Amino acid sequence: MRIEGHAICLPADIDTDLIIAGRYLRTKDRNIWATHVFEDLDPSLARKLKGAIIVAGKNFGCGSSREQAALALKEAGVAGIIAPTFARIFFRNAINNGIPLAEAELPCQSGEQVTIDLSSGMVQSGSCTRNIRPLSPDMLDILAAGGLVEWWRQRR
Amino acid sequence: MTTLSERILRAPAGEYVDRRVDRAYVHDGTGVLTLETLKALNSGEIAFPNRTYILFDHIIPANNSITAELQHELRDFACSGTLHFSDIGGGICHQLMSEGEALPGEIIVGADSHTCTLGAFGAFATGIGATDMAAIWASGSTWFRVPETIGIWLSGRLCGSSEAKDLALTYVSHLGMDGATYRALEFVGDGSTHLSMDSRLTLCNLAVETGAKTGMFYADSVTRRYLETFGQIITPQEPASSHYEQELGFELDDIVPVIAVPPRVDTVRPASDLCGIPLDQVFVGTCTNGRYEDLSRFASIVKGRKVKIRTIVAPASRMVLENAIRTGILSDIVNAGCTVIPPGCGPCLGAHMGVIGKGETCLSTSNRNFINRMGVGGEIYLSSVSTAAASSLAGEIALPGGDV
Numbered sequence: 427m428r429i430e431g432h433a434i435c436l437p438a439d440i441d442t443d444l445i446i447a448g449r450y451l452r453t454k455d456r457n458i459w460a461t462h463v464f465e466d467l468d469p470s471l472a473r474k475l476k477g478a479i480i481v482a483g484k485n486f487g488c489g490s491s492r493e494q495a496a497l498a499l500k501e502a503g504v505a506g507i508i509a510p511t512f513a514r515i516f517f518r519n520a521i522n523n524g525i526p527l528a529e530a531e532l533p534c535q536s537g538e539q540v541t542i543d544l545s546s547g548m549v550q551s552g553s554c555t556r557n558i559r560p561l562s563p564d565m566l567d568i569l570a571a572g573g574l575v576e577w578w579r580q581r582r
Numbered sequence: 583m584t585t586l587s588e589r590i591l592r593a594p595a596g597e598y599v600d601r602r603v604d605r606a607y608v609h610d611g612t613g614v615l616t617l618e619t620l621k622a623l624n625s626g627e628i629a630f631p632n633r634t635y636i637l638f639d640h641i642i643p644a645n646n647s648i649t650a651e652l653q654h655e656l657r658d659f660a661c662s663g664t665l666h667f668s669d670i671g672g673g674i675c676h677q678l679m680s681e682g683e684a685l686p687g688e689i690i691v692g693a694d695s696h697t698c699t700l701g702a703f704g705a706f707a708t709g710i711g712a713t714d715m716a717a718i719w720a721s722g723s724t725w726f727r728v729p730e731t732i733g734i735w736l737s738g739r740l741c742g743s744s745e746a747k748d749l750a751l752t753y754v755s756h757l758g759m760d761g762a763t764y765r766a767l768e769f770v771g772d773g774s775t776h777l778s779m780d781s782r783l784t785l786c787n788l789a790v791e792t793g794a795k796t797g798m799f800y801a802d803s804v805t806r807r808y809l810e811t812f813g814q815i816i817t818p819q820e821p822a823s824s825h826y827e828q829e830l831g832f833e834l835d836d837i838v839p840v841i842a843v844p845p846r847v848d849t850v851r852p853a854s855d856l857c858g859i860p861l862d863q864v865f866v867g868t869c870t871n872g873r874y875e876d877l878s879r880f881a882s883i884v885k886g887r888k889v890k891i892r893t894i895v896a897p898a899s900r901m902v903l904e905n906a907i908r909t910g911i912l913s914d915i916v917n918a919g920c921t922v923i924p925p926g927c928g929p930c931l932g933a934h935m936g937v938i939g940k941g942e943t944c945l946s947t948s949n950r951n952f953i954n955r956m957g958v959g960g961e962i963y964l965s966s967v968s969t970a971a972a973s974s975l976a977g978e979i980a981l982p983g984g985d986v
Contacts, residue, residue, distance in 0.1 A: 439759050439846075443952040448931040451611060452641065452649045454618065466954045485760035485793060489952060490931075491695040493615055493711040511763050513793055515695055519711035562598050564725060574713050575622050578720075 427544040427570060429526050431479035431505040433551060434471070435534035438483025442516065445487065445495040459494050460501035476503030479542065481534035481551070484509060487516025496520045506542045508532050508549050508558075521565050524573035529559040544569065583822040585731040586798050587766045590687055590706040595730045595827075602723045604688035604705075607635035607666075609675045610642065612693035612712050613656045619716035629722040631665040637678050639926045642670035645934040673899025673925040676700060676869040680783055681901055682812025686801035686819055689726075691718060696869050696949065697796075698789040701766075702782035703809075704801035704819045709790060729766040729795050732757070733826035736773030738834040743982035745879070746781035747871055747947065747966035749837045750788040755850035756830055763793030770821060773834045774799060779808040780875035787870045788949055791847040839982055841945075842964035845953045853969050856979045862942040864889070864974040865956075866967060867896030867923075868930045871947035874902045876967045881911035883971035883983065884918035890977030893920040894936045896928035920974075932956045945973050 443466070450462045464471040480486075480499070486509040487495060496519040499507070506526040520527050528542045530549045541550040542558075544566065549556050561569070571577035585595070593599045608616050613636050620626050628634050636656065644650035660667040668678055675692060676699040684690055686704035691697065693715040700707035710724070718724050734753060740746070753767075767789050769782070777785070782799045789797030799805070800819045809816050839853040866872070866880050877897060895915055897903040903925050906912040916922060929936030930948045932955050938944050940959030947970050951962035965973070968982035 441952050443950070443955050447954060448933055449958075452652060452933070454614070454652070466958070485763060488759055488793060489695065489950065491612065491693055491709045491711055493612070493713060496711070511760060511793075513760070514764055514795060515709050515711055518714055522711060522713040562725075562727070564598070574717060575619060578623050578717060 427526065429479065429506045429542045431477050431540060433481050433534050433536060433538045433540045434474060434478045435536050436480055436482040439485045439488060440482055441489035442487055442492050442495040443489055446492065446498040451492060451494055456497055456501045459498035463498040463502045472502055475499070477505055478503070479505050479540040480507040481532055481540060482507065482509040484511045486512050488513035491515045493519045496523045496525060500525055508540065508542065521568055522574040524569060526569055530556040532556050583824050585766065585824040586704060586768055586800065586819070587706055587729050587731055590689060591726055591728045593728045595728050597728050598725055599728060600723055600725050601689055603633070603691050603718050605633050605635065605679065605683065605690045606715060606718050607637055607675055607679060608693040608715055609640050610638040610653050610656060611640040612715065614652045615712035616693055616715045616719065617656055617659055619713050620719050623716055623720045626659070628663060628665060628719045631663050634665040634719060635679070636660040636665060637668045637672065637675035638670050639674045640931065641933045642924060642926045671900060671924050673902070674869045674872065674927055677873065677898035681899065682809065682814050685814060686805065686816050691715065691724065695790045696787055698794065699783050699787040699869055701789065701796040701798035702779065702786040703805055704799060706796060708795045727764070729764060730827040731766045731768050731824065732762050733824065733829040734767055734769050735771040735829060735831040736769060736834055737771050737831070738773050739776050740834045740837055743839055743968045744837045745966040745968060746777060746784040748840050749832060749834065750785050751840050751842050751850045751964065752837060753830065753832065754788055754791050755848050757792040759791065759846060759848045760793040762789070765794055765827065767792070767794050767797040768824065768826070769797065769799050775802055775804070778875060779804060780873045783873065784870055791949060839966060839969050841969065841979065842951055844951045844961040844963060847949065847951060847964065853965065853979065853981055857981060859979040860943065861891055861945050861973060861978055863936065863938055863944040864891060864893045864970050865929055865936055865944055865946040865948065866893070866970050867898065867928050868948040869898065870949045871967050872896055872898030872902065874905050876947070877902065877906050877915065878911050879967050880971045881914040883968060884920070884975060885914040887918055887975055889919045889974040891974060893974045894923055894928060895920045896923045897925045899925050929956055945970055945979060
């Protein structure tokens, strides 16, 4: 599984309130989450996420268990996320929604082409490559299926 | 020797295991997405309704017609089967699960990050998302990675106006917001055995603010006596001399009142450094500090006096509220000029009943002070109940009595 996209650089400790604020949670309209994603961090970011790979600092997705954070990123078109560490609930939520995650510390230059190769366990940006902490076989299967719901249907 | 997590999950740290879940709960916030996903998985069949809970606490009563519509659908589903359901006013999901439901040795999942609170009973209790929860409702089990454990050794006793919350913020500041990512915390040592269940629940509640999967105490005589009052008879867990990946130690007698300054939970300073910071609102409650012991402590400080700023008090559950009425402490709180709101999460997540405005400052006994969390442009300081009470009376950050 290989994903490419333009880099969006974000700092460490991005919490789920910053990804999608509590005031936008009570709806089933996923477009609302995509429109307001990262609003309290940088309102212009939502428009730049289509096809992007987020390259963030450590502890991405900390805080609340709200799955709308992962869904907002998915709906906004985020292709993958690279960070040295992820908060664990967000980590599971992202995989369950088919968002490829790579645990690696990669230097980030905004707009540069970034690659996540889950098959070989590498990420790349320009001339810089890094190994990623391997995902479990189940997690790789869920990602390959496009998310937990699709994976579940395939197994039943 | 094995850690408590390894004992309950029956595998060494680092291994991936599939395990049957003993209890699985959602609230009105995460339940909507869980139900939607469950319908996509299997048309809405719950495998084990007697282990499944839907507990309304986040926006109760509904604040607008969109919320009301979402709650209506979830309520209809909850009432259509035999699962456990608590409607508005019952209380915060974690608190309800702590009132005779969660038991030592169990595997408990909740679609809320503060599910780690229930580790206070010697259970493996952890927060998950809605999709994971839907799969658990459909199958009864899920995968876990058995966590490494950080041992937190406690000695001595809390004294003066210091509370478990001060210790909790202190350990969060030592570990940092990601210091325990993918790991579990175990609170051990002589100091841990003196702490009440309410204090243990507060300590475990903040585990997730260090990134931990859960925070745990061994079930002991304190746990046994507490659960007996709910008709549950348990056997205490024998502590083992576990192998910890990392260890921290705290002398409880040295813990002083502290405050987390905005916008990070791990930026903690002695409350004495912050005295005089003007406040617009004080909020006492939440899954961190809305229990009877908390309300009782708050009432003992404000009794017979008047608060200087708007002060919102939310009991964590109907049982806490009933006890506060029965013993008269609720009158003390109301007579001091506080506004009591229904048992639930209140304004903690900035949805209703105490949202703060741009430029306003709130001192809260909750567990998160992230940017804009309680309202756009507002700032949140986090403290103990005693510090909140003293500050409420002063109209600015103030030290609880006797601490100078």
